Amino acid sequence: MTPILDVRGLSKGFTMHHLGTAVSAFDEISFTLRAGEFLLLRGRNGAGKSTLLRTLYRSYLAAEGEINFHSTHGTIDLARAADVDIAYLRRTEIGFVTQFLTARPRVSAEALVAEPLRLSGVAAEEALERARQWLSAFGVKRDLWPAYPTTFSGGEQQKVNLARALILPQRLLLLDEPTASLDAGARRALITRLAELKAGGTAMIGVFHHPGDVATLIDREIDLTPDMGPQEEREDVAV
Amino acid sequence: MTLASLTRDWEPMAYGFLDASAKREIRRKTLKAIAVPGCQIPYASREVPMARGWGTGGLQVSCTLINPRTRIKVIDQGADDSVNAASIRRFLARVSGAPTTTDTLEADLIQSRHRVPEELLREDQILVLQVPNPEPLRPVQPNMSIARQMHADADYGRMWLQLYEQIVRSGRVMQGASYPSLVNGRHVMTPSPIPRWDVPKLNMSRHLTILSAGREKRLHVVPPFTRVEPLVFDDVPYRVEDHAGLTCTRSGAKGFFMNEIPQADGTSAYELSDSDLGAKTIRQSDGEPVEIGATWYRDGEMAQ
Amino acid sequence: MTPTLDAPRFVTTRPLLRAQGVTKSYGGVQALRDVSATVYPGEVLGIVGESGSGKSTFLRCLNLEETPDSGSYTLDLPDVQGNLFELDRYARRMLCATRIGIVYQNPHLGLLMSHSSSGNVAERLLVAGERRFAVLRDKAGAALDASEFPLDRMDAPPSELSGGMQQRVQLAKAIALEPALLLLDEPTTGLDVSVQALVLDTLKRLQRDRRITMVIVSHDLGVIRTLADRVMVMRRGEVVEAGLADQVFQDPQHAYAQQLVHAKL
Numbered sequence: 001m002t003p004i005l006d007v008r009g010l011s012k013g014f015t016m017h018h019l020g021t022a023v024s025a026f027d028e029i030s031f032t033l034r035a036g037e038f039l040l041l042r043g044r045n046g047a048g049k050s051t052l053l054r055t056l057y058r059s060y061l062a063a064e065g066e067i068n069f070h071s072t073h074g075t076i077d078l079a080r081a082a083d084v085d086i087a088y089l090r091r092t093e094i095g096f097v098t099q100f101l102t103a104r105p106r107v108s109a110e111a112l113v114a115e116p117l118r119l120s121g122v123a124a125e126e127a128l129e130r131a132r133q134w135l136s137a138f139g140v141k142r143d144l145w146p147a148y149p150t151t152f153s154g155g156e157q158q159k160v161n162l163a164r165a166l167i168l169p170q171r172l173l174l175l176d177e178p179t180a181s182l183d184a185g186a187r188r189a190l191i192t193r194l195a196e197l198k199a200g201g202t203a204m205i206g207v208f209h210h211p212g213d214v215a216t217l218i219d220r221e222i223d224l225t226p227d228m229g230p231q232e233e234r235e236d237v238a239v
Numbered sequence: 240m241t242l243a244s245l246t247r248d249w250e251p252m253a254y255g256f257l258d259a260s261a262k263r264e265i266r267r268k269t270l271k272a273i274a275v276p277g278c279q280i281p282y283a284s285r286e287v288p289m290a291r292g293w294g295t296g297g298l299q300v301s302c303t304l305i306n307p308r309t310r311i312k313v314i315d316q317g318a319d320d321s322v323n324a325a326s327i328r329r330f331l332a333r334v335s336g337a338p339t340t341t342d343t344l345e346a347d348l349i350q351s352r353h354r355v356p357e358e359l360l361r362e363d364q365i366l367v368l369q370v371p372n373p374e375p376l377r378p379v380q381p382n383m384s385i386a387r388q389m390h391a392d393a394d395y396g397r398m399w400l401q402l403y404e405q406i407v408r409s410g411r412v413m414q415g416a417s418y419p420s421l422v423n424g425r426h427v428m429t430p431s432p433i434p435r436w437d438v439p440k441l442n443m444s445r446h447l448t449i450l451s452a453g454r455e456k457r458l459h460v461v462p463p464f465t466r467v468e469p470l471v472f473d474d475v476p477y478r479v480e481d482h483a484g485l486t487c488t489r490s491g492a493k494g495f496f497m498n499e500i501p502q503a504d505g506t507s508a509y510e511l512s513d514s515d516l517g518a519k520t521i522r523q524s525d526g527e528p529v530e531i532g533a534t535w536y537r538d539g540e541m542a543q
Numbered sequence: 544m545t546p547t548l549d550a551p552r553f554v555t556t557r558p559l560l561r562a563q564g565v566t567k568s569y570g571g572v573q574a575l576r577d578v579s580a581t582v583y584p585g586e587v588l589g590i591v592g593e594s595g596s597g598k599s600t601f602l603r604c605l606n607l608e609e610t611p612d613s614g615s616y617t618l619d620l621p622d623v624q625g626n627l628f629e630l631d632r633y634a635r636r637m638l639c640a641t642r643i644g645i646v647y648q649n650p651h652l653g654l655l656m657s658h659s660s661s662g663n664v665a666e667r668l669l670v671a672g673e674r675r676f677a678v679l680r681d682k683a684g685a686a687l688d689a690s691e692f693p694l695d696r697m698d699a700p701p702s703e704l705s706g707g708m709q710q711r712v713q714l715a716k717a718i719a720l721e722p723a724l725l726l727l728d729e730p731t732t733g734l735d736v737s738v739q740a741l742v743l744d745t746l747k748r749l750q751r752d753r754r755i756t757m758v759i760v761s762h763d764l765g766v767i768r769t770l771a772d773r774v775m776v777m778r779r780g781e782v783v784e785a786g787l788a789d790q791v792f793q794d795p796q797h798a799y800a801q802q803l804v805h806a807k808l
Contacts, residue, residue, distance in 0.1 A: 014794075017797075017798030017801055017802075018801065018802060054793065059789045059794065060790065060793060074552070074553070077549075080547075080549050081549060081552070082551040082552070083548065083773055084551050084554045084583050085551050085552055087554075087773075087787065104751075105740070106748070392633060394636070396669045397666070399666075399669040400655075400666045400669060403662055403676065404658060404659060404662050407661070407698055408698075472679075473675045474675045474677050475676045
């Protein structure tokens with residue numbers, strides 16, 4: 001299967017200038033990921049799972065190492081890529097699913113979910129149709145579709161978030177605790193969709209509070225718990 | 240060579256009242272103004288035996304241009320016989336020895352307050368208009384220095400904005416007289432408080448028009464065959480006063496700019512504003528061999 | 544470690560705006576020191592920093608209101624060439640009036656208070672040469688509508704309007720000619736919090752619907768967070784950090800940037 005991601009010697013640390021401290025999040029991580037593979041990140045709290053995902057997404061800057069991404073346009077090192085290339089890839093090939101919805105005021109749930117399709121050129125009518133199907137699949141009540149998600153409960157917002165994030169198949173999907181605050185039905189819908197995308201070739205890296213939920217999808221695991229030294233709880237860096 | 244041969248006899252007054260250096264300056268400034276149509280050119284406005292605000296600017300230009308053969312006509316709101324017009328005409332005749340006339344067709348130099356005669360002016364005639372306020376931007380920008388910079392930058396957005404606001408508020412442009420006009424496609428001028436009726440006469444005219452403000456110490460010029468375009472929106476056409484259908488009660492002339500005379504019974508009678516045209520019309524209908532020239536307006540419409 | 548990023552590889556569109564090496568001092572004070580910025584079409588660049596950081600000065604340079612002591616500024620637009628800092632007065636004025644929109648913090652700077660709101664917008668169109676009254680009315684109305692300004696008040700003068708409404712008139716004026724670039728200097732500062740949210744919302748929708756390129760200066764990180772794709776942090780005339788918005792907010796590298804971000808969290 002085609003290689004999607006080739007991470008070599010990736011290290012990340014944080015330098016808190018005002019405290020005069022430097023902490024290491026993870027060190028010398030290397031792995032490859034192919035199309036349709038699901039990689040689970042394990043490790044106890046503070047081990048750097050979220051940090052690794054964010055570093056891959058470029059929300060954090062790597063200290064050392066390479067993140068070679070095999071895009072449809074060629075191979076590029078995400079750690080060093082120009083901001084505008086990263087912005088482009090985030091729009092087209094790399095998705096990041098969190099437990100928080102960036103709701104925009106006065107944009108309806110169905111418009112939010114349809115947007116990735118619209119941006120990729122799908123006609124408005126069709127995009128809206130498909131968006132509604134997904135809202136339904138994730139169990140969002142019909143009368144909420146034209147409503148503004150800023151008024152929804154946490155669980156409902158998360159369903160909209162997932163529908164939007166997963167509606168357009170990506171090349172690489174990063175998942176950061178997406179099942180938090182989901183009811184059983186929505187969780188099932190999520191797993192089903194992930195399985196679908198996986199079968200379609202999307203490579204996935206996920207952090208799950210209950211890995212059991214995605215047991216059927218996992219191909220490999222990486223445990224980030226460092227083998228030596230006391231661990232620092234780093235609540236102040238993982239946002 | 241003797242002192243006597245080098246000097247002239249003492250005279251109480253220079254020819255044409257203004258001294259030679261004053262006239263030289265006005266000539267030079269006038270030539271400059273001709274070279275930049277519509278642009279206000281400052282000049283050192285001299286004292287003349289008339290109060291500011293009564294036509295001192297026009298008078299200075301007339302004194303400069305006059306020579307013993309210049310035939311002078313002076314009108315005030317179209318009338319040769321108004322007190323001010325008569326005074327100015329007498330003064331000009333006295334300081335120059337030049338002949339005077341009331342006939343537009345005969346005049347070489349016409350000094351006018353607030354009107355352009357109805358009969359077509361020729362390339363050998365000069366029209367001098369008296370201007371109270373030469374700065375069209377004043378309502379929009381009272382600061383003179385900034386206004387000058389705006390003219391230099393052709394920054395007339397605020398002018399247009401004023402016209403826009405007038406249409407929004409009143410449904411039409413409220414400007415009666417002194418309609419701001421674009422000269423030669425470059426400078427916006429105020430054509431002095433001539434009525435809207437008269438502004439099209441300046442466009443591509445054969446004659447030279449000098450507009451002079453004595454109190455404000457500036458003059459500007461519309462040279463012959465120069466475009467003068469009142470600022471109008473493409474879809475809100477320029478409208479002149481509604482005088483096309485009016486008849487002069489004294490002379491019977493129709494379709495020219497009229498003075499309105501309210502009657503005792505509440506109605507209005509109308510008289511030709513161009514009083515000499517009125518007089519000629521009456522004399523002609525009395526059988527005298529009077530020549531009435533071609534006019535800009537025919538049957539109440541501006542002939543193209 | 545702040546990695547030196549590679550040049551763009553996948554994105555082949557040219558940047559819309561390139562400012563390089565912009566330096567300016569007033570008297571003895573160095574207001575800007577070698578400031579550079581690149582903005583791609585459709586991007587929103589947020590510039591943050593405290594008072595005295597030079598961010599507003601830089602914006603005024605981008606609006607050609609100020610000329611720096613050195614530096615270059617180019618816009619990739621049809622009929623626009625060369626270093627814009629070297630343009631003559633007239634070219635500068637026309638470029639500014641027709642291709643760049645600006646919203647000031649103080650509405651008195653950007654608006655003619657005694658003219659009507661629609662007149663304020665119409666003036667831009669008039670400067671650009673529009674001479675049809677009906678078109679002026681339509682386009683002014685459309686711009687005010689897009690800025691979510693109530694059309695039944697379009698002829699009210701800004702002096703009669705609230706702060707939030709005045710900003711909307713500024714916005715309408717700025718977008719009336721559909722400029723390639725929109726500059727905003729503290730657009731919501733001084734407004735009530737609830738009004739700020741509404742104005743931000745309007746900006747967000749405009750940005751989404753029209754994909755207009757924006758440079759926003761604000762000391763309010765919340766505003767920048769809502770709107771910016773990329774962020775530049777300035778301090779005492781220098782750029783201390785620049786990168787993708789989420790990266791600068793979540794993982795600032797420079798000591799001052801960290802201070803700024805953490806102080807507001």
